[in-house]
Amino acid sequence: xxxxxxxxxNGQAVAVKAESHQxxxxxxxxxxxxxxxxxxxxxxxxxxxxxxxxxxxxxSCIYPVFEIEGRKVTTIEGLVGERNxxxxxxxxxxxxxxxxxxxxxxxxxxxxxxxxxxxxxxxPEEIRQGISGNLCRCTGYVQIVESIARVAEKESANE
Amino acid sequence: xxxxxxxxxxxxxxxxxxxxxxxxLYIHDLVRPGMLYGKIKFSEYxxxxxxxxxxxxxxxxxxxxxxxxxxxxxxxxxxxxxxNFALKKDKVRQFRDEVAAVAAVDPETAAEAVDLxxxxxxxxxxxxxxxxxxxxxxPLIHEFDSRGRPKKDNLVPxxxxxxxxxxxxxxxxxxxxxxxxxxxxxxxxxxMGTAGCIAEFDLMNNLLIHTKTQIPFLxxxxxxxxxxAMGLKGRSTRVIVPAIGGSFGSGLDTHAYEYIAILLxxxxxxxxxxxFNRHEEFTALSPRQATRTHIIQxxxxxxxxxxxxxxxxxxxxxxxxxxxxxxxxxxxxxxxxYRVPNVFYQTxxxxxxxxxxxxxxxxxxxxxxxxxxxxxxxxxxxxxxxxYEFRMINANVPNETTPMGLNITTCGxxxxxxxxxxxxxxxxxxxxxxxxxxxxxxxxxxxxxxxARVYRSDGTGVIMKLDDFGNVSISSGGIEMGxxxxxxxxxxxxxxxxVSPDRVTVITGDTAICPWDVGTxxxxxxxTACNAAILAADKARQKIFELAAEHFMARVSANLERRMKKQxxxxxxxxxxxxxxxxxxxxxRQNFVFLKDRPDDPLLRVPLDELLREAHYRQQGTIIVTEAxxxxxxxxxxxxxxxxxxxxxxxxxxxGAEVEVDEETGKVTVLKFAAAHxxxxxxxxxxxxxxxxxxxxxxxxxxxxxxxxxxRGKNLNPNFLDYKILSAPDVDFPIHVECIETDDRQxxxxxxxxxxxxxxxxxxxxxxxxxxxxxxxxxxxxxxPEKVLAALRERKNKIAKEAEAAKGGSNVR
Ligand code: FES
Ligand code: FES
Numbered sequence: 001x002x003x004x005x006x007x008x009x010n011g012q013a014v015a016v017k018a019e020s021h022q023x024x025x026x027x028x029x030x031x032x033x034x035x036x037x038x039x040x041x042x043x044x045x046x047x048x049x050x051x052x053x054x055x056x057x058x059x060s061c062i063y064p065v066f067e068i069e070g071r072k073v074t075t076i077e078g079l080v081g082e083r084n085x086x087x088x089x090x091x092x093x094x095x096x097x098x099x100x101x102x103x104x105x106x107x108x109x110x111x112x113x114x115x116x117x118x119x120x121x122x123x124p125e126e127i128r129q130g131i132s133g134n135l136c137r138c139t140g141y142v143q144i145v146e147s148i149a150r151v152a153e154k155e156s157a158n159e
Numbered sequence: 160x161x162x163x164x165x166x167x168x169x170x171x172x173x174x175x176x177x178x179x180x181x182x183x184l185y186i187h188d189l190v191r192p193g194m195l196y197g198k199i200k201f202s203e204y205x206x207x208x209x210x211x212x213x214x215x216x217x218x219x220x221x222x223x224x225x226x227x228x229x230x231x232x233x234x235x236x237x238x239x240x241x242x243n244f245a246l247k248k249d250k251v252r253q254f255r256d257e258v259a260a261v262a263a264v265d266p267e268t269a270a271e272a273v274d275l276x277x278x279x280x281x282x283x284x285x286x287x288x289x290x291x292x293x294x295x296x297x298p299l300i301h302e303f304d305s306r307g308r309p310k311k312d313n314l315v316p317x318x319x320x321x322x323x324x325x326x327x328x329x330x331x332x333x334x335x336x337x338x339x340x341x342x343x344x345x346x347x348x349x350x351m352g353t354a355g356c357i358a359e360f361d362l363m364n365n366l367l368i369h370t371k372t373q374i375p376f377l378x379x380x381x382x383x384x385x386x387x388a389m390g391l392k393g394r395s396t397r398v399i400v401p402a403i404g405g406s407f408g409s410g411l412d413t414h415a416y417e418y419i420a421i422l423l424x425x426x427x428x429x430x431x432x433x434x435f436n437r438h439e440e441f442t443a444l445s446p447r448q449a450t451r452t453h454i455i456q457x458x459x460x461x462x463x464x465x466x467x468x469x470x471x472x473x474x475x476x477x478x479x480x481x482x483x484x485x486x487x488x489x490x491x492x493x494x495x496x497y498r499v500p501n502v503f504y505q506t507x508x509x510x511x512x513x514x515x516x517x518x519x520x521x522x523x524x525x526x527x528x529x530x531x532x533x534x535x536x537x538x539x540x541x542x543x544x545x546x547y548e549f550r551m552i553n554a555n556v557p558n559e560t561t562p563m564g565l566n567i568t569t570c571g572x573x574x575x576x577x578x579x580x581x582x583x584x585x586x587x588x589x590x591x592x593x594x595x596x597x598x599x600x601x602x603x604x605x606x607x608x609x610x611a612r613v614y615r616s617d618g619t620g621v622i623m624k625l626d627d628f629g630n631v632s633i634s635s636g637g638i639e640m641g642x643x644x645x646x647x648x649x650x651x652x653x654x655x656x657x658v659s660p661d662r663v664t665v666i667t668g669d670t671a672i673c674p675w676d677v678g679t680x681x682x683x684x685x686x687t688a689c690n691a692a693i694l695a696a697d698k699a700r701q702k703i704f705e706l707a708a709e710h711f712m713a714r715v716s717a718n719l720e721r722r723m724k725k726q727x728x729x730x731x732x733x734x735x736x737x738x739x740x741x742x743x744x745x746x747x748r749q750n751f752v753f754l755k756d757r758p759d760d761p762l763l764r765v766p767l768d769e770l771l772r773e774a775h776y777r778q779q780g781t782i783i784v785t786e787a788x789x790x791x792x793x794x795x796x797x798x799x800x801x802x803x804x805x806x807x808x809x810x811x812x813x814x815g816a817e818v819e820v821d822e823e824t825g826k827v828t829v830l831k832f833a834a835a836h837x838x839x840x841x842x843x844x845x846x847x848x849x850x851x852x853x854x855x856x857x858x859x860x861x862x863x864x865x866x867x868x869x870x871r872g873k874n875l876n877p878n879f880l881d882y883k884i885l886s887a888p889d890v891d892f893p894i895h896v897e898c899i900e901t902d903d904r905q906x907x908x909x910x911x912x913x914x915x916x917x918x919x920x921x922x923x924x925x926x927x928x929x930x931x932x933x934x935x936x937x938x939x940x941x942x943x944p945e946k947v948l949a950a951l952r953e954r955k956n957k958i959a960k961e962a963e964a965a966k967g968g969s970n971v972r
Contacts, residue, residue: 029188035184036180036181036182037181038185038187038352040352041437041879042436043879046437048351075181077180079180084180086176090176093175094175094176097846097848097849099172099174099175100405100849100853101350101351101402101404102174102175102177102183102404103185103350103351103404103405103641106179124891125891127887128888129888132888133886134887135351135879135886136351136887137348137349137351137405137407137884138351138405138849139849139856140852140853140854140890141852141856141887141890142848142852143845143849143852144887145887
């Protein structure tokens with residue numbers, strides 16, 4: 001049975017009709033046409049579908065959409081500012097080689113955002129832990145970790 | 160060439176921002192108007208006769224638009240030797256065989272309909288290893304070959320043999336000889352973005368297919384053949400490749416699912432999309448072949464290699480892909496890594512009821528390197544020579560022709576060996592960490608670096624188009640799949656033409672727009688396309704300079720006049736001294752056309768766009784579009800002797816690791832990793848290092864944990880929980896990468912191919928380090944804790960027994 005669910009998506013109030021068995025990922029991609037969030041496994045094993053729910057990173061492919069009622073959801077599209085201004089993390093991934101095929105990238109950046117929001121100055125070990133749920137087959141993670149570390153460094157410099 | 164402006168410098172990849180923003184469109188993200196969703200019914204047996212297929216319940220399900228089987232569609236033969244079919248008739252030969260498919264209005268309905276299809280089978284005895292398949296009484300997997308002739312055995316009719324010198328004689332004359340067996344498992348490409356396509360027909364019955372492939376033009380050829388089989392001979396195919404979420408060889412063949420989408424689209428008259436879920440990606444795509452290698456090598460008293468004898472058995476699975484040609488690449492290191500005068504190589508490729516295999520990054524080379532490089536350490540030990548020294552003694556040198564006829568031009572092998580030895584502190588550490596179960600090991604690689612002629616043409620075309628605004632679009636038949644093709648081609652175009660990279664747009668992946676390319680494989684993408692771009696840029700520059708000869712001085716005068724009007728007191732210089740320059744007097748750099756001998760005069764230059772408009776907007780005006788087709792100067796292997804200079808350049812590399820082995824658990828921990836690669840010339844340090852880091856980590860997965868597990872042909876680990884690829888916390892050690900520049904004459908700006916090599920020697924480097932650490936040699940990948948533990952136990956027992964025997968011996972005396 002379809003039910004209307006209301007939540008905040010990338011800062012704006014939305015209402016969508018969804019079935020009780022649907023997962024957040026499907027609703028984001030198929031109903032709301034936000035295809036930046038990726039399907040990689042559908043089983044919570046790869047992190048390609050990572051979004052933020054009330055600031056915490058979750059695997060949207062196994063997050064029942066009914067549980068989203070009243071919450072705040074941020075997707076990769078929500079990080080892009082006005083006039084296509086990339087978020088510092090997105091910029092850093094572009095500049096530091098954190099992207100190859102790009103399929104893991106949105107999920108990776110969302111996990112990185114959750115990490116930096118909680119811990120603005122993570123060490124390399126903490127960064128690796130922070131993205132431990134996000135698989136990448138292309139990069140070997142080296143330049144991804146660098147991309148995140150650079151943002152963390154810059155934020156410390158700005159403080 | 161004058162000083163390089165963009166090549167060799169870090170440039171962010173042009174495809175980066177869209178990918179970072181989630182805007183890049185992968186096959187999963189594409190929707191076509193009226194699109195239906197296809198789903199495949201796979202076999203439930205590894206080997207069985209199909210008795211009956213009942214599709215009636217599926218057909219009645221609301222929302223279903225078509226249900227197809229081999230019985231209600233034309234036969235479409237697929238694969239490298241056409242031993243496979245889009246849909247299977249009469250019998251299934253592997254668990255992933257496609258027996259039926261549906262198209263429905265949404266994915267859920269399609270899945271439900273597939274479940275409603277009932278197939279009655281009669282199970283047949285199966286064979287699940289080459290050994291079983293080669294027995295005289297083994298059941299036949301294919302009763303007939305693709306030409307309809309009866310088959311007598313399970314051999315794949317693609318033999319590869321190579322002989323040079325006299326191996327038997329060399330064996331007798333060698334001071335030291337070692338032999339052993341080495342195995343590799345099936346491994347899956349594990350692309351983060353799964354496979355998929357959308358097929359549709361226009362009202363003329365021309366096919367448009369968006370699909371995840373590395374070979375749009377060979378795919379076009381394959382799909383055209385399918386159209387012919389469907390009675391649509393002469394109709395055309397347009398292949399469009401969306402953004403690719405990793406491919407690693409999985410896109411080197413066309414797949415049954417693509418043909419099924421085509422059949423469904425034709426049946427329904429609607430676009431049909433088939434996208435694999437992760438389970439299907441694991442079970443219904445083709446992994447890298449499993450191999451068993453028997454290797455014998457020998458050397459003389461001075462440690463010089465005397466011969467190499469390699470016999471390999473490949474488990475092909477039930478059908479044959481281009482993967483059956485991987486021995487042609489395995490043959491490269493087998494015949495030619497290190498200087499070895501006498502070589503024997505033989506491969507037997509065997510049908511089984513296992514999943515059929517395909518090439519994966521490295522194209523057979525990782526399997527070959529696993530055997531050769533493990534065995535090199537064994538031989539060094541028996542000869543009493545340090546394995547690094549042993550490699551140095553035998554390393555290839557520039558300008559030599561190998562027994563296979565490979566012309567090695569540039570060769571940075573020794574530099575690579577030295578780099579890794581230095582980085583690992585080899586002399587201090589090798590053989591000295593046993594007490595702490597620590598060790599260092601290294602392994603080398605040899606691979607094609609200047610494309611590879613495995614197909615009749617190894618060419619690639621580009622079209623370079625300049626617009627009225629000084630922007631350049633370059634369309635190429637190559638594919639961006641994350642490896643940095645777009646970045647490389649952008650920089651090469653900017654450099655070769657004389658414009659800034661932000662003026663360049665690369666267009667790929669559309670057979671209707673881009674000129675032909677054989678495929679993005681063999682680490683050839685940047686090598687061939689950048690070479691083509693240089694040719695096209697030369698033509699464009701020539702045309703630009705001809706236009707300049709006509710219009711440059713007029714533009715300069717006009718600009719000076721305008722400035723005089725605007726700017727009081729501005730005095731235009733006298734242009735008489737300049738005279739009437741001809742085409743050869745001009746140069747183009749940073750988007751400006753100027754006079755070669757007055758490069759610094761700001762008044763004597765014209766923006767490229769201004770010149771282009773001047774030439775365009777007039778009577779009998781002109782625009783600039785150039786094209787080039789680059790086909791490297793190499794040759795196909797002679798089919799009888801397997802000799803020939805298959806690549807225009809070759810790459811070398813060495814990787815090494817320091818590891819620690821936990822003797823309680825058998826776990827191998829990498830403490831440090833070092834890689835040195837002869838890359839010819841670095842085009843873009845950032846993307847190049849990205850390729851090598853990524854490949855190393857894939858190679859470490861191959862070394863330590865990846866294995867596609869199957870029981871009697873059925874995959875047991877079709878998910879990332881059970882099929883482990885490395886995650887970020889696993890890569891917690893420093894990786895040092897050094898690029899050795901050898902500046903190859905054939906390479907664009909001197910560069911050689913780099914896409915695959917980074918994972919070729921990784922596994923044997925680890926195995927050799929494990930041996931140094933704890934004295935056990937693991938001969939089958941992956942090097943799991945269980946295997947290490949078992950080997951440690953065996954070693955302990957052996958040592959105890961020997962001690963016992965020694966004691967017994969002394970008692971007698
Ligand atoms: S798609 Fe959600 S974790 Fe893989
Ligand atoms: S960039 Fe391809 S999976 Fe991470």
